[in-house]
Amino acid sequence: MLAAIVAGRSAIGAIGGWDTRDWPVTIAAEITDFNARELVDDRKLHKFIRRTDFFGIYAGDRAAAEAGFDAHRVSLDSAAAAAFADRSGCYVGSGGGAFENQYDYLPLLAEAHGELPAFGAKLAETVNPMWLLRTLPNNVLCHVGIRNRLKGSNACITNHSVGGSLAVIEAAEALAQGEADRALAIGHETPIEPQNVLYYDRCGLLAADALRPFDQARSGSVFGEGAGALALETPASLASRGGVARGEVLGGGHVCEAKGLLAIRDDGDGTARAIELALADAGLDRADVAMIVAHGNGTPQSDASEARAILRVFGTTCPPVTAFKWAIGHLIAAAGIVEATIALAALRAKVVPGIATLTELDPACAGLPVSRETRTVAGDVALVLCRGFAGTDAALVVRALGP
C-alpha cells in the first residue's frame, strides 16, 4: 500500500456497487476483489455478518496472527492459556449503523403495503431471523474475540471517523493501566452505500472528481472502505514470549468542539488541542515529531481549519505534513488506524509520501509544509490526526521501531 501511495497511485475509481448514471457523485475507493471465503474462512459465520464485518474480522485476525498471539497461547498449559486469554483485550472502532442494514425490511414493507398488522404477521416468513445479529455494531469485536480467544477488557466505539484512532488510544490506555497485557485495536467501515453517498453529497462533503487535500481546487471528500488493525502489547508481555515490536504508541489526545452534529470551528480549536494533549501524553516536544499525517479529507472547511491548527501548534518549525485520503479515500471509522499503519510503514521506509492530487496550495493553508513530491523523513515519530462528526478530534503519536 505504501509503495502505491509513494508512486502516486490512487485506489479511487468509478463506483461499481450500483449504476451511478445521473448521480452527483460517481467515484469511491472500493475493494473490488472481495472474496468472502478468503477473508473469513468459517462459512457458517457468513450469514451472521455484513461486508464491513468481513473486513474488520480479517484485519483483526491478521494482526493477531502476525503478532503470534495464538501461536503463543496454544504453547501454554491450559491454566496459563486461560490466563493469557483473560489478559487479552480488543478495542474496535465501528461505523455503527448503516442504511442498508434496514433494507432487509423493504420486501416486508412492500408486501404489507405499509400496514403494521400485516408487517407483524408476515415478519417471520419474510425477514432473515438473524437480522438483529447481522446488524450489531459490535460484531467485529464479538467474532474477532471468539476466533482469537480474546477475553479481556474491550470496547466498541461508534464515534464516526475518530473511532479507529480511539480504539488505539483506549487499547494503549488499557495496557498502560494494567487492565490487559495485550490487545487488538481495529477500525472498520464500508460507507459506500447509495443512500449514504446522497446524504454526504447533500451536506456538501463529497467531491465529484478527486480528493485534493489542502489544494485550492479541493471540493470535498471521497469515500473509501476497509479495515485496519494493530496488535498492541506491553513490553513485559512481549519480552516474556520473545516477540519483537515494530512500533510504539506513544500517546493520544481526544477532544470535542461542541458545535453540534456536523459543524466544526474555523479556527481549528479541536485539532490544535488534540495535538497538544497527544504530545503531552507522549511526553514529547513538538520538535520530536518527524512527520504529520493530516486528516486532510479534502473538504474546504476541514482542511483550512486543520491547516490553521497545525500551524498554530508547530509555527514555522513544522515538520513535513502529508495526507493519505487522496489515495485510499475516506475510510471513516477505519481512517485513523489505517493511516497510522501507513505512517509506521512510511517512517520505517524513511519517506514522507507526497500528495499526488495537490496542484496549488490553497492560500488559506499557506505555510503548511505539504508537497506533491516524496520527501525523506528525519526521525521516527509521526503524529496522525483524525476528525469526525460531533466535532471530535483525535491525535495519535506513534513511533516506528526496527528495520
Place this chain on the structure above:
Amino acid sequence: MTGRRRVAITGIGLVTPVGNDAASTWRAVCAGTSGAAPIASFDASGFPTRIAAEVKGFDPAVITAPNKLVKYANRSHRFALAAAEEAMRDAAIAPTPGDSERWGCAVGTGMMGVAFGDLAALQRHSAPAGELDAHALLDDDTAADPVAFCRSQSTAGVALLTRRFGIRGYATSVHTACASGGQALGTALKLIRRGAVDRVLAGGFDSMVNPVGLAGFCLLSAVSSDNDTPERASRPFDATRNGFVLGEGAGFLVLEEWSSARARGAHVYAELAGDGNSLSSYRITDSPPDGDGPIQSMRAALADAGAHPEDIDYINAHGTSTGMNDRSESAAIRAVFGGDANRISVSSTKSTMGHLIAAAGAVEIAICALAIERATMPVNANYHVPDPDCDLNLVVGDARRQPVRMTLSNSFGFGGSNSCVALRHPDHVDAP
C-alpha cells in the same frame, strides 16, 4: 490505591418506562410497579409480542435546549437530553467557558439510527416492489433530508449533548449492545482517573420500541410473548421466565473527580469505585452456562475498586428474564461470591422497567447510587417460582431497607461484552 483519582457521582437524571425523572423511577422500582403494558406507540397487533415497557407521557417541553437543536433529536435523543438536563440540574454544576475543556461526555448509544417512518417513506418511493431502486433515490425526499441523515448518525446523541452543555473535552459513543451503558460509565471512570478530564456527563439512551426494533427481537424469540399479562411478563430468575420485556429510555450521571466535588460541597450519592470489563468469546447471543465471562468482569470490578466479596451488600443484576442469561448470571455470582452470595441482596430492576438495551447499564448504575444513598434495595418483582439454577438472595416482596456499603451493577450484551461497575458509599471513602 494511594494517589489514584477517585470519582464521585453528583447528579442523576432518568427517563424510564416507570417514571420520567429519577424520583418517580425510584419510587416505582422500590414499590415493584411495572412499566410494561400493551404497546401504545404503534399498532403491534400483528406481532407475536405486543407488549413493551414504553416511556409514558413524556413531555418534550422539559427539554430546554433550543428548538434548532432538538429538531435533530430522535425519540431516544430526546430522552437523553431530558435525563442529562435533570442530572446536570441535580449536580448543580455546568461547564463554563473556563473549564469546558476539562469536561467529557461518554454515552452508550442505541443501534437503531433510522426512524421507522423514514424507512417506510423510503420504501414507498424507492422500493415499491420491495427491492431498492438506487436510481429512484435521486428524487426521494427522505434521501435528500439532511435532518433525517443527522438523526440517524451514531454520533447524533453525543453531538447534541456536547453542544447543549458546551462540553469540549473527550467525547465518545460506545455500543456493545446491552452492555453499552455500563461500558460508557466504565469509560467515564477511566477518563477521570487518568486525568483526561475532571468531570464527565455519562449515560446511555435507547429506544427500540418501534416496528423494526421489536421485529428484531421477535425474530430471535428473545422477548416474552405474555401479551395478556404484561405487568408479570418480566420475571427475572423465576423458573417460569420466558424472555425479556423491551423497554426504552435514558439514564445520565454527572461524575466528578472526588476531591474537587468535595471541595465545592457537592452532594455525593456514591463513589463510582471500579469497573470490570470482559469478553465472553463464547457465542454471539448465548452466555456460557457456567458464568465464564461475567465471572471475570465481576472479579475485575472488585479488584479495580479495591474491594472484596464481603464488602458487597447489593447486586443490581443484568437479570433479563431470559432462561439463559439468568442461569448464567446466577452461576457467575455464585462462583465469585461463594458463601457471601447467601448474604448479598440481588434484584433485577428489569422486572419493573423492562430492558432498556443500550441505556440499561447507565440507568441501573443510577439505581445503585440511589440504593446506597437511601439505604434501600429495590425489588425483584414477579418472582414466585424458584429456579434451582438461580439460587440467589433475591429482594422479593418489599424493598429492603438496610445500609448499603457497596453495590455492583451487571450488564452483559449480545456479542459477549460484559460490564460490571462497583459503587461505594461516600462514608466508606472519606473515613480514614
